[in-house]
Amino acid sequence: MAKSRGATYRLGPELEICGYGCEDHFLEIDTFRHGWETLAKLFASGATDDLMCDFGMPVLHGGVRYNCRVICKDRRVLLVRPKCALADNGNYREGRYFTAYRAPVKGGEGETLLLPREPFYTEYRQRTAPFGLYHLQCADSVTLGCESCEELWTPQSTHISLSLRGVEIISNGSGSHHELRKLQTRMELMIGATRKCGGVYLYANQRGCDGGRTYYDGCAMIVVNGRIVAQAKQFDVQEVEVVCATVDLEDVRSYRASNPAFGVQAARLASEEGGTRASALKVERRRPKVMSEGGLELRVPTPEEECCLGPACWLWDFLRRSGAAGFFLPLSGGADSSSVAAIVAVMCILVTKASREDPEGDVAKECRRICRKEDPWVPSTPQEMANCILHTTFMGTENSSEVTLSRAKRLGDAVGSYHQSIKIDLVVEAILKVFQFTTARAPKFSSRGGTIAEDLALQNIQARIRMVMAYLFAQLLPWVRGRSGFLLVLGSANVDEGLRGYMTKYDCSSADINPIGGISKQDLKRMLIHISSEYPGFGVLAEIANAPPTAELRPIDASTATAEAGHSQTDEEDMGMTYEELGYFGRLRKISRCGPVSMFQKLLIAWSHLPSSEVAAKVKRFFYYYSVNRHKMTTITPSYHAEAYSPDDNRFDLRQFLYNTRWTRQFAVIDEMVARNVEVEDTAVMDKDKND
Numbered sequence: 160m161a162k163s164r165g166a167t168y169r170l171g172p173e174l175e176i177c178g179y180g181c182e183d184h185f186l187e188i189d190t191f192r193h194g195w196e197t198l199a200k201l202f203a204s205g206a207t208d209d210l211m212c213d214f215g216m217p218v219l220h221g222g223v224r225y226n227c228r229v230i231c232k233d234r235r236v237l238l239v240r241p242k243c244a245l246a247d248n249g250n251y252r253e254g255r256y257f258t259a260y261r262a263p264v265k266g267g268e269g270e271t272l273l274l275p276r277e278p279f280y281t282e283y284r285q286r287t288a289p290f291g292l293y294h295l296q297c298a299d300s301v302t303l304g305c306e307s308c309e310e311l312w313t314p315q316s317t318h319i320s321l322s323l324r325g326v327e328i329i330s331n332g333s334g335s336h337h338e339l340r341k342l343q344t345r346m347e348l349m350i351g352a353t354r355k356c357g358g359v360y361l362y363a364n365q366r367g368c369d370g371g372r373t374y375y376d377g378c379a380m381i382v383v384n385g386r387i388v389a390q391a392k393q394f395d396v397q398e399v400e401v402v403c404a405t406v407d408l409e410d411v412r413s414y415r416a417s418n419p420a421f422g423v424q425a426a427r428l429a430s431e432e433g434g435t436r437a438s439a440l441k442v443e444r445r446r447p448k449v450m451s452e453g454g455l456e457l458r459v460p461t462p463e464e465e466c467c468l469g470p471a472c473w474l475w476d477f478l479r480r481s482g483a484a485g486f487f488l489p490l491s492g493g494a495d496s497s498s499v500a501a502i503v504a505v506m507c508i509l510v511t512k513a514s515r516e517d518p519e520g521d522v523a524k525e526c527r528r529i530c531r532k533e534d535p536w537v538p539s540t541p542q543e544m545a546n547c548i549l550h551t552t553f554m555g556t557e558n559s560s561e562v563t564l565s566r567a568k569r570l571g572d573a574v575g576s577y578h579q580s581i582k583i584d585l586v587v588e589a590i591l592k593v594f595q596f597t598t599a600r601a602p603k604f605s606s607r608g609g610t611i612a613e614d615l616a617l618q619n620i621q622a623r624i625r626m627v628m629a630y631l632f633a634q635l636l637p638w639v640r641g642r643s644g645f646l647l648v649l650g651s652a653n654v655d656e657g658l659r660g661y662m663t664k665y666d667c668s669s670a671d672i673n674p675i676g677g678i679s680k681q682d683l684k685r686m687l688i689h690i691s692s693e694y695p696g697f698g699v700l701a702e703i704a705n706a707p708p709t710a711e712l713r714p715i716d717a718s719t720a721t722a723e724a725g726h727s728q729t730d731e732e733d734m735g736m737t738y739e740e741l742g743y744f745g746r747l748r749k750i751s752r753c754g755p756v757s758m759f760q761k762l763l764i765a766w767s768h769l770p771s772s773e774v775a776a777k778v779k780r781f782f783y784y785y786s787v788n789r790h791k792m793t794t795i796t797p798s799y800h801a802e803a804y805s806p807d808d809n810r811f812d813l814r815q816f817l818y819n820t821r822w823t824r825q826f827a828v829i830d831e832m833v834a835r836n837v838e839v840e841d842t843a844v845m846d847k848d849k850n851d
Contacts, residue, residue, distance in 0.1 A: 160401040161210065168211045170330045172365040172375075173308050174226060176216035179334035180369030185256035191219045195275050202234045202283065209233070213305070215332045217257070220272050220290055226257040228305045228332055230295065236279070236288040238295060239272050243317070246309040250336060250373055250800060250811050253309070262292050269293055292317075294326050301408060302326045308333040311348055322356035323425045327411045330361040336373035337469045339682065339801050342393060343459050346380075354385030356421065357414040359406050367398060368476035372677075372800045372807065374469050381406070384414045390458055394468035396475050396509045396522050463689035466682050470674035470799045471506035477647070477672055478548070479525045484644030485548030487633035488651070489625050489667045490571060490578070491711070492553065492563030495675060496651040496667075497570055497703045498683045501690050502674050503549050503649075504574040507541035508694065514538060531642055542575025549576040550636050550646060554583050554625045559711050566706075569699045577640070586624050604713055618712035622666030629667060647671045650796040655680045655741040657795060658748075658806045659781070660788020661734050669796055676798020677805045679745070680708070680738035707731075708738075735780055744781045745804035749812060755782050755825040759832065771836040775829050779822070786818035 161169040173179055176194045184190050194216040206212060211232040218227040218239055225241035241260035245253035262269055269291010280286045294304035304326035306317040311331055318329050335345065353360045359381065366377030381389040381404040389404040415421050460468065478486070486503060490496045514523035514537040523537050530538070530547040538544035551574075553559075553567040564580060571578030595601050602616055603609030609617075633646040650670030652662050654677050662668040675683060687704035691697045708730040731737050736744075747753040747761060759778045766774050792808035793816050806812045 160399070161403070164401065164403045166210065166403055168213070168303070168328070168330075168361075170213045170361045170363045171215055171332055172363045173215045173332045173334035174217060175332070175365065176214055178369055179365055179375070180371050180373070181217075182252070182256070182371075185217060185224065188219070191217055191224075194218070198229065198231070199278050199282075202231070202278075207231045207234055211237075211303075213330050213332060215307075215334075218272070218290075223258050224256060225260055226253060226307065228307060228330075230303075230305070234283050235285055236274060238293055239288050239290045240293065240305045240307075241290065242307040242310065243292065244307075244310045244313045249803075251309075252810070260292070294321060294324065301328065303328045303330065305329070306331045308335060311352070316352065318352050318358070318360070319356060320428070322358055322415075323421075323428045325425070326358070327408050328359045328361065331363070333362060333364045334375060335364050336800065337376035337393075337465070338803055339462050339465050339678075342376070342378060345378075346387070346457060346459065349380070349382045350385050350387065353382045357384050357411050357418070359383050359408070359411060366395065366400070368473050368480070370480075372797050372809070372811075374473040374476075374799060376469060384410060387457060393458075393460060394465075394472045396472055396506075396513050398521065461689070462682055463686045466678055466686040466801065467502055467505045467690055468509075469801060470502045470678075471509060473799050474503060474672075474674055475506050475510060479529060481647060482644070483647045484529065484531065484637050484642060485550060485646050486649050487550045487552070487629060487636065487646040488576075488649045489554055489629050490551040490567045490576075491651075492566035492570070492703065494680070494683055494687065494703055494706070494708055495653055495656075497566070497700060498653075498675050498678075498687060499649050499651045499673075500549070500551060500570055500574050500576065501687060501697065501700055503576075504541065504545060504697070505690065505694075507538075507544045507548075507575075511538045511541045511544050531644075540575070545575035546577055549574065550632070551576040551578045552629075552632060553578075553580040554628055555580065556582065556584050556587060556621055556711075558621070558714055560715065562706075563709075563711060566699060566703055570703070573696050573699060577636070581628075583621070583624055583628060586628070587621055590620055590624070606714060606716065614713070618710070619663045619666070621712050622663040622710075625667045626665055626669050629670070649674065650676065650798070652676060652796070653680050653683055654678055654798075654802045654805055655738050655745065657792060657798075658745045658804070659734055659736070659741055659784050660791050661730065661784075662791060664791050664794060669794065671796070673796040673798040676796060677801035677807070678799075679742050679802060681742055682802075734784075736777065740777065741781075744778075744785075745802075745806075748785075749804035749806075755779070755822055756828050756832075759829050763836070771833045775833045778829065779826055782822055782825075783820055786820045786822070789814070789818060790816045792816065 176197050177190055181190055198214065198216065201207065211230065214229045214231065216227060216229055218225050227242065228240040229236060230238045230240065243260045245257060245259050247254040269289060271287045272290035273287055274280065274285060294302060296302050302325055304321040306329055308331065310317040321329055349360050349362055361381050363379045364377050365375035368374055376393045377391055377395065377400065378393040379391040379402050380387055381402065383406050388406065389402040391400045391402045488496060488499055490500055510522060510526055513520065514526045517523060518535055518537050526538065526544065527534060527536055530544065551571045553564055555564060568578065568580065602613035604617055605611060605614040629648050633648045636646060637644050648670040650668050650673035652668035652673060653675050656662050657676060684704040687700040691700040710730060743762065747758045753761060755778055759775055762774050762778060763771060792806050795807060798807060800811065808816065
């Protein structure tokens with residue numbers, strides 16, 4: 160694709176040869192061997208003929224594993240450039256698999272790598288290649304250097320020294336996953352780097368699900384002197400997108416020469432290095448045909464667009480790679496399950512559009528395979544595709560309202576899903592009869608004289624039966640419809656419920672995958688309103704977004720039930736806190752790294768309208784429920800990672816799941832601070848009374 164567009168330099172994502180998400184497979188020698196085998200196949204196919212290619216792959220050198228850029232041209236390895244700053248925060252664990260490279264104290268910027276004999280020596284007569292922090296200087300004076308993903312984010316970024324050494328084109332092959340509101344920061348770093356230092360900055364990122372919870376969000380771009388001149392889509396169902404730009408390197412030279420401060424620092428570095436450019440490797444290369452004027456307007460999706468497009472593309476990758484025939488979703492008519500249904504609807508819109516634009520393309524072929532259709536079928540509408548792959552069921556009980564039943568039915572019709580409404584009271588009654596027969600006791604809801612333990616047990620059994628029914632239907636509905644295969648069960652617990660533990664263990668939050676498990680309730684509601692206005696026919700989503708969230712697990716109290724909720728039980732009343740407050744707690748706990756005391760101190764300022772005793776009570780309530788329910792995170796369904804305060808216990812939020820829920824020391828310190836603060840508050844009130 161790059162060759163067909165006349166490119167002379169091609170940059171690919173980080174570790175693209177094997178895939179960034181290999182994780183512990185990087186500990187296997189096979190992964191390194193297969194990397195060289197793939198590179199050899201690329202050579203044999205002529206991929207590097209007349210094209211300088213920058214590949215990402217793991218390399219074993221001197222018994223040490225390195226994350227490398229491998230630059231090749233005309234079936235020769237020109238440079239193997241190891242990464243010198245590894246990503247080890249959040250979802251990243253590069254230090255577990257690789258070592259950050261340090262150039263030798265003696266001998267300059269690097270050393271020599273011995274290439275595999277087969278086929279690099281036997282076929283291409285190359286035995287070794289430069290290995291280290293070099294850059295390339297071409298015969299026509301064009302200079303190219305590498306910066307790899309995390310190195311852009313570090314205080315002493317590699318592009319600074321490369322720019323001061325005169326390198327004009329800097330490439331960054333990245334493996335950066337999507338996180339809400341992250342793209343803007345990524346763009347600012349690249350724009351700032353080239354605005355400050357000048358130069359051409361090429362950024363390539365992986366796109367798609369790499370077999371885990373993260374979605375790599377593409378958005379390859381080319382930046383010149385602080386201006387974006389080419390930008391790929393952030394989200395798409397197409398696996399590969401190539402962006403090209405032609406640039407005039409004289410613009411870079413002129414830009415740098417016009418900055419006296421840049422000249423002073425570049426000259427100082429040259430003087431410190433003895434006036435030479437020891438790290439430059441000479442290579443033959445023809446001058447590209449280049450010219451570029453102007454820049455592009457930044458394209459940054461809103462958080463609402465990110466919430467629906469990112470998980471939609473992640474679901475498509477998961478569906479087509481899993482071999483499943485579709486999805487099964489317990490659809491309650493509430494905001495969470497409706498958000499999942501809406502995301503699948505957006506996925507169908509994207510896939511249908513791509514299939515109709517190119518009926519013989521990869522997306523159309525995958526769509527036919529999953530929908531069990533013959534060539535040349537493509538879906539005429541997103542609803543036609545949804546009816547093939549999405550199966551939704553409203554699992555009501557005597558505690559369910561007609562309002563949510565209606566919303567679920569109308570949403571199923573709008574999406575086009577294969578929808579059913581069933582009652583599960585018979586199953587609930589059967590299980591309770593077994594309990595009563597065994598114990599001779601009959602539990603009651605608290606509104607009917609029962610204890611809290613009885614009430615919770617009666618609620619939980621309804622929720623857990625829905626999980627059992629979901630897996631039964633997921634296995635058998637394809638058979639019922641005369642089709643082959645199985646369905647993936649979709650979960651619908653949001654990030655705030657996971658943080659608070661407001662879910663039943665092994666209920667409908669237990670599923671195969673969960674596209675909203677990393678998204679907050681507030682963002683989900685905004686996403687529903689966005690979809691209702693952006694896509695025709697989804698007006699019911701705005702109604703769902705504005706309805707008070709309810710679990711509908713207790714009997715309806717007609718005296719307190721509202722028309723909007725359709726029920727007397729609401730989530731926020733059950734939790735003892737609002738979803739907005741949960742967002743505060745989550746961001747402070749994870750992003751700001753606050754324990755109970757420091758969270759209390761920060762919220763005293765943020766919530767200065769509340770008495771300190773009330774702020775303390777809220778903080779204590781949150782940490783009690785967070786700690787008492789933390790064990791639920793050990794069994795949480797794999798979820799799309801979107802929010803920086805996700806409580807995912809698997810790899811992102813590594814904390815214990817057995818706590819002292821009394822938080823004895825921390826709560827005692829908070830109580831002391833409240834006592835001191837109350838004296839100040841009382842004094843302030845007395846002074847105000849005197850003034851009045």
